[in-house]
Amino acid sequence: MTTTGTGRRVRTGSVTAGAALAGSLAVLCLGAGSAGATVVLPPELQALEQKAATLKITSERFSLTETVLASLEGEETVSIAGRSLLSPPEGEVSETIKGKHVVVRIVGHWAYLAYPGLARIDGNRPWVRTSVTALEKEGGVNPAAAPTSPAAGYQLLNSATESIKEIGPAVVAGQPTVEFSARVNIAGLISSFGPELVHALEAKDITTAGYTLYIAADGLPVKVEDSIEASGDQIVTTFMVLETNEPVTVRAPSRRRYISLAEFERVERRHAKK
Numbered sequence: 001m002t003t004t005g006t007g008r009r010v011r012t013g014s015v016t017a018g019a020a021l022a023g024s025l026a027v028l029c030l031g032a033g034s035a036g037a038t039v040v041l042p043p044e045l046q047a048l049e050q051k052a053a054t055l056k057i058t059s060e061r062f063s064l065t066e067t068v069l070a071s072l073e074g075e076e077t078v079s080i081a082g083r084s085l086l087s088p089p090e091g092e093v094s095e096t097i098k099g100k101h102v103v104v105r106i107v108g109h110w111a112y113l114a115y116p117g118l119a120r121i122d123g124n125r126p127w128v129r130t131s132v133t134a135l136e137k138e139g140g141v142n143p144a145a146a147p148t149s150p151a152a153g154y155q156l157l158n159s160a161t162e163s164i165k166e167i168g169p170a171v172v173a174g175q176p177t178v179e180f181s182a183r184v185n186i187a188g189l190i191s192s193f194g195p196e197l198v199h200a201l202e203a204k205d206i207t208t209a210g211y212t213l214y215i216a217a218d219g220l221p222v223k224v225e226d227s228i229e230a231s232g233d234q235i236v237t238t239f240m241v242l243e244t245n246e247p248v249t250v251r252a253p254s255r256r257r258y259i260s261l262a263e264f265e266r267v268e269r270r271h272a273k274k
Helices: 016-027 043-050 133-137 150-160 187-194 195-200 260-272
Strands: 059-070 075-086 088-095 100-107 110-113 127-131 161-172 175-185 210-215 221-230 233-244 259-260
Touching: 043 161, 043 175, 059 260, 075 221, 110 133, 127 210, 127 260, 133 187, 150 161, 150 187, 175 221, 187 195
Parallel strands: 127 259
Antiparallel strands: 059 075, 059 233, 075 088, 088 100, 100 110, 110 127, 161 175, 175 210, 210 221, 221 233
């Protein structure tokens, strides 16, 4: 978390526990492969896996909502809307929390973050540029670790699944799907995405997560929900794929519209002294 010159807390692309779990599982479900050695997948899911193997996904438009039900602090909801090109990886994400908005653009090796209030204190330059590597390090998540092939995706998912069962037909945004309920070992699923996230969850005695998956007739997971509970708190995350294979063009802000992270930190210090 970072504070802007206005004193408001915003996120700088760091992926929270529930969001990372939902997003990583959605990515993994884009592939297809054989069932794991210890878990027998439902026949309908096996059939959908085979269909997913023929999918060619080049881009996604998605939404994510994360609700934290804290026993002492009440409820807090984070909403994310984004679009991404899978190869080369680039995209734009808009995050809303407590009525404040942060926009992140990924273009090549650079990330551009639009902070609330920054333009007012820095000559109408609302964007901060940092490297994607630095952003990933701050968030403790490495998206580059995502499986690069459908077979690798389902192989990882199957190895982490502790149980899964078919619930039955369900409709998601007017689209027929099949609903599945699963429980997944967190370390097995996301350890390659970043050990910091796994350690943070294990420190709270969180080792598994419950999932609900809604998979369309072509094998595409159009909705993924996960739920994590610890110390009286609950995190519920919903990830939805709204559209695939749309044209995606993300452009970097012009040079006069952004500052470097080092410049941003100097602006913060100057503003804090006022």
